[in-house]
Amino acid sequence: MPARTPSPTGTARTRRAHPPHSPPPRRRLRRLPRVAGADLSAAVAVFLIALPLSLGIALATGAPLQAGLVAAAVGGLVAGRLGGSPLQVSGPAAGLTVVTADLIHRYGWRTTCAITVLAGLLQLALGCLRVARAALAVSPAVVHGMLAGIGLTIAVAQLHIVLGGSPQSSVPDNLRALPSQLAGADPAALAVGALTLALLLSWPRLPGRAGRLLRPVPAALVAVTGATAVASLCGLILPRVDLPSWRSHALAGLPDGPVLGLVAAVLSTTLVCSVQSLLGAVAVDRLAAGRPGPPVPAARSDLDRELLGQGAANVVSGALGGLPVAGVAVRSSANVRAGAVSRDATMLHGALVVAAALLLVPVLEFIPLAALAALVMAVGVQMVSLHHIRTVTRHREVPVYAVTALGVVALGVLQGVALGVTTAVAVALHRLARTRITHDEKKGVHHVRVRGQLTFLAVPRLSRVLHRVPRGAVSVVELDGSFMDHAAYESLQDWQRAHTAQGGSVRLTGRRRAVRVGEPTGPDGAVCRCRPWTPWRNHQCPAPGIRSEGRPTPGAPSRAAGCPGPSGEQLARGIGVFQRTTAPHVRDELARLAREGQQPSHLFLTCADSRLVTSMITASGPGDLFVVRNVGNLVPLPGQERGDDSVAAGIEYAVDVLGVRSLTVCGHSGCGAMQALLGSRPGTGDDGTSLGRWLRHGAPSLERLRATDGTVPLLAGRMPADETERLSLTNVVQQLEHLRAHDPVARALRAGTLELHGMYFQVAEAQAYLLTDPAGDRDGGAVFVPVAAEEAAQTADPAEAPQTAEAAEAAAQAAPAAGTTGPPGAPAGPDAPRPTESVKDLPSAV
Numbered sequence: 001m002p003a004r005t006p007s008p009t010g011t012a013r014t015r016r017a018h019p020p021h022s023p024p025p026r027r028r029l030r031r032l033p034r035v036a037g038a039d040l041s042a043a044v045a046v047f048l049i050a051l052p053l054s055l056g057i058a059l060a061t062g063a064p065l066q067a068g069l070v071a072a073a074v075g076g077l078v079a080g081r082l083g084g085s086p087l088q089v090s091g092p093a094a095g096l097t098v099v100t101a102d103l104i105h106r107y108g109w110r111t112t113c114a115i116t117v118l119a120g121l122l123q124l125a126l127g128c129l130r131v132a133r134a135a136l137a138v139s140p141a142v143v144h145g146m147l148a149g150i151g152l153t154i155a156v157a158q159l160h161i162v163l164g165g166s167p168q169s170s171v172p173d174n175l176r177a178l179p180s181q182l183a184g185a186d187p188a189a190l191a192v193g194a195l196t197l198a199l200l201l202s203w204p205r206l207p208g209r210a211g212r213l214l215r216p217v218p219a220a221l222v223a224v225t226g227a228t229a230v231a232s233l234c235g236l237i238l239p240r241v242d243l244p245s246w247r248s249h250a251l252a253g254l255p256d257g258p259v260l261g262l263v264a265a266v267l268s269t270t271l272v273c274s275v276q277s278l279l280g281a282v283a284v285d286r287l288a289a290g291r292p293g294p295p296v297p298a299a300r301s302d303l304d305r306e307l308l309g310q311g312a313a314n315v316v317s318g319a320l321g322g323l324p325v326a327g328v329a330v331r332s333s334a335n336v337r338a339g340a341v342s343r344d345a346t347m348l349h350g351a352l353v354v355a356a357a358l359l360l361v362p363v364l365e366f367i368p369l370a371a372l373a374a375l376v377m378a379v380g381v382q383m384v385s386l387h388h389i390r391t392v393t394r395h396r397e398v399p400v401y402a403v404t405a406l407g408v409v410a411l412g413v414l415q416g417v418a419l420g421v422t423t424a425v426a427v428a429l430h431r432l433a434r435t436r437i438t439h440d441e442k443k444g445v446h447h448v449r450v451r452g453q454l455t456f457l458a459v460p461r462l463s464r465v466l467h468r469v470p471r472g473a474v475s476v477v478e479l480d481g482s483f484m485d486h487a488a489y490e491s492l493q494d495w496q497r498a499h500t501a502q503g504g505s506v507r508l509t510g511r512r513r514a515v516r517v518g519e520p521t522g523p524d525g526a527v528c529r530c531r532p533w534t535p536w537r538n539h540q541c542p543a544p545g546i547r548s549e550g551r552p553t554p555g556a557p558s559r560a561a562g563c564p565g566p567s568g569e570q571l572a573r574g575i576g577v578f579q580r581t582t583a584p585h586v587r588d589e590l591a592r593l594a595r596e597g598q599q600p601s602h603l604f605l606t607c608a609d610s611r612l613v614t615s616m617i618t619a620s621g622p623g624d625l626f627v628v629r630n631v632g633n634l635v636p637l638p639g640q641e642r643g644d645d646s647v648a649a650g651i652e653y654a655v656d657v658l659g660v661r662s663l664t665v666c667g668h669s670g671c672g673a674m675q676a677l678l679g680s681r682p683g684t685g686d687d688g689t690s691l692g693r694w695l696r697h698g699a700p701s702l703e704r705l706r707a708t709d710g711t712v713p714l715l716a717g718r719m720p721a722d723e724t725e726r727l728s729l730t731n732v733v734q735q736l737e738h739l740r741a742h743d744p745v746a747r748a749l750r751a752g753t754l755e756l757h758g759m760y761f762q763v764a765e766a767q768a769y770l771l772t773d774p775a776g777d778r779d780g781g782a783v784f785v786p787v788a789a790e791e792a793a794q795t796a797d798p799a800e801a802p803q804t805a806e807a808a809e810a811a812a813q814a815a816p817a818a819g820t821t822g823p824p825g826a827p828a829g830p831d832a833p834r835p836t837e838s839v840k841d842l843p844s845a846v
Contacts, residue, residue, distance in 0.1 A: 054353070074350070082312050087336055093325075093328045103265050119314055119318075127304050127307035138275065154377065608631050628646075628650040633666060663756050669763050758771025
């Protein structure tokens with residue numbers, strides 16, 4: 001039989017197959033996903049907190065104790081995997097205790113599980129509609145009031161269990177029963193509860209080296225474990241945790257009850273779960289951004305995805321007979337503090353809860369119920385945050401806070417929140433309608449002052465006050481508000497025309513004539529749409545026919561028809577804006593400085609470039625900085641000024657006379673002086689010109705740049721983008737060396753009364769960089785690291801992004817000390833540069 005010629009296809013197939021008479025190749029086993037060490041340690045820490053808290057919250061709601069473990073496991077595994085906040089830990093939350101307890105009391109446990117499933121489905125629908133950020137529009141006073149009301153309800157109810165009794169169904173009933181409960185308190189239960197509270201409060205405050213070693217152990221675990229050990233060793237007879245077999249665990253059933261009641265229950269559960277989870281996600285982002293160490297690789301929270309993850313977790317938890325799930329601030333803050341870097345920590349904590357629920361039941365049944373009740377009572381008390389009370393007081397929202405809290409305590413969560421929202425709307429309308437109008441006479445001039453929003457509601461009062469101005473009198477109307485509607489505008493214009501026709505004069509200040517809100521007009525009434533703090537390119541409103549660069553457009557009229565062009569008239573207009581809007585606010589401070597003299601603590605030496613606004617990039621004000629500016633931020637060496645002693649004089653005056661404590665040299669990107677030094681602008685380096693003679697002081701920087709020692713300044717760990725940027729960075733280092741050659745600076749450095757700092761400002765990115773080694777070691781490469789935004793490290797205003805009470809407390813504990821870490825891009829390790837230390841005397845924004 002003739003041999004068959006194998007086809008190319010068959011040959012290729014033969015090559016890919018394994019050789020004949022040999023075993024097939026072994027399939028490679030898929031590697032298990034790796035878990036970072038930080039995530040593993042964080043998961044263990046969160047698990048040790050979640051275990052007692054889950055049991056305590058289940059006890060407080062009256063649900064089976066296994067329900068708390070189910071919710072903790074599902075929150076970690078499902079919400080941790082599907083949620084949009086990688087570092088947030090979900091599970092049974094204290095904020096849901098009141099709602100769940102009321103549902104169990106009314107409908108029973110199986111129907112409560114069904115309500116949890118329906119609430120999860122509603123959360124999924126809301127997440128699909130992408131309305132998660134709408135929750136952030138709720139007034140912070142309403143949120144804090146709701147949490148305070150829930151906290152009071154929890155604390156009063158759990159106090160009965162600590163005293164050895166049973167709580168009633170409402171706060172008024174619990175308060176009425178409290179005297180008799182105190183009279184018949186169980187000494188054993190009271191002792192265990194008191195010991196739990198003592199350990200819980202004292203453990204984080206352990207002093208000395210032992211305290212530093214022991215404080216990482218969660219206080220909740222220590223409190224419950226210590227109370228359990230004492231109760232067991234002393235043989236106290238107390239009600240303890242009773243975990244029936246999982247075979248008898250009750251799952252969700254069909255909803256049974258009035259339809260309207262069930263709808264209200266689903267809405268209440270959805271509201272509290274969603275708001276607490278979304279606000280918790282925002283708080284976790286702030287904690288993660290403000291903690292020491294390298295930046296977290298996890299992305300910022302996706303609130304819509306977080307709502308979907310919470311909905312899925314509630315569906316699963318309710319179906320398996322668990323409590324409602326929400327983001328928990330205490331566990332989330334512990335997760336961040338423990339160094340978690342991904343969602344693996346949250347999921348692993350859920351797996352540990354599952355293992356404990358299956359393997360540690362005999363151990364858990366030793367825990368006295370009084371210890372769990374004391375733990376939950378402490379959490380409830382912490383939800384009434386003094387920090388939040390001070391905040392709402394400062395923002396004049398105490399009525400909203402109080403109405404919400406009292407409504408939750410007396411009527412329930414949904415009713416209390418509805419009352420709080422109504423009160424918040426009423427307060428906002430009152431502020432909008434509240435207008436203060438006054439009239440007085442000074443030296444024959446009648447002043448009418450309007451404070452607040454000028455709407456049609458204030459027109460009657462405005463008309464009465466305006467008609468008090470005598471006919472023919474000189475009058476000034478000061479408008480100090482951000483809004484004027486059409487009715488008020490017409491009333492004011494009619495009076496102005498009538499008063500002027502009768503021989504009087506009217507001058508309007510605060511707003512120009514014929515103005516809509518925030519839209520000043522040009523000479524012919526054309527609207528000029530610019531604001532005091534619009535981007536600088538559009539700040540001076542260009543007229544028609546004028547380009548943004550200030551050059552006339554071809555074919556355009558030579559005289560602008562709208563706003564003033566780029567001329568002295570425009571400068572005068574800007575000065576007028578200052579006199580009207582800014583001068584009244586700074587006049588008192590400038591008067592004080594005029595009396596006492598200037599006492600700046602910083603000398604800021606920078607380039608004369610118009611793009612460098614020193615007060616803006618340093619958030620400084622009058623009297624803060626002594627500024628010396630020149631072309632190229634150059635510091636001539638002593639004796640080389642050649643007729644220009646202005647820089648040396650400024651340094652001597654700042655150091656010897658004013659006694660500044662800090663001196664900063666600031667370069668910037670795109671510096672024309674550096675480009676001239678590099679020869680990118682031929683002719684500017686000619687010594688026959690003033691500019692050329694001045695730029696000779698930058699020659700040492702150019703020599704340093706072209707040195708062959710391999711030293712290259714780094715910007716945030718990367719090489720400079722181009723030669724100009726490299727020279728600008730090198731120039732900052734070189735000018736710091738020149739400063740040390742000046743006698744006043746050298747003396748102050750030896751005496752330890754002066755610090756030198758280097759700074760570089762990237763104009764296009766609006767990003768400041770700080771030199772990490774101001775000592776200026778020529779043998780080592782200079783490194784400029786970016787300055788992080790201060791908002792993460794400062795105490796956040798809850799009015800801007802509300803947090804739960806637990807989150808605020810956790811944020812206060814997790815806030816890192818200044819100067820403990822380098823910003824992104826800085827070298828890691830114990831010897832990493834710490835730019836915050838090198839600029840500790842710079843203004844706060846730097």
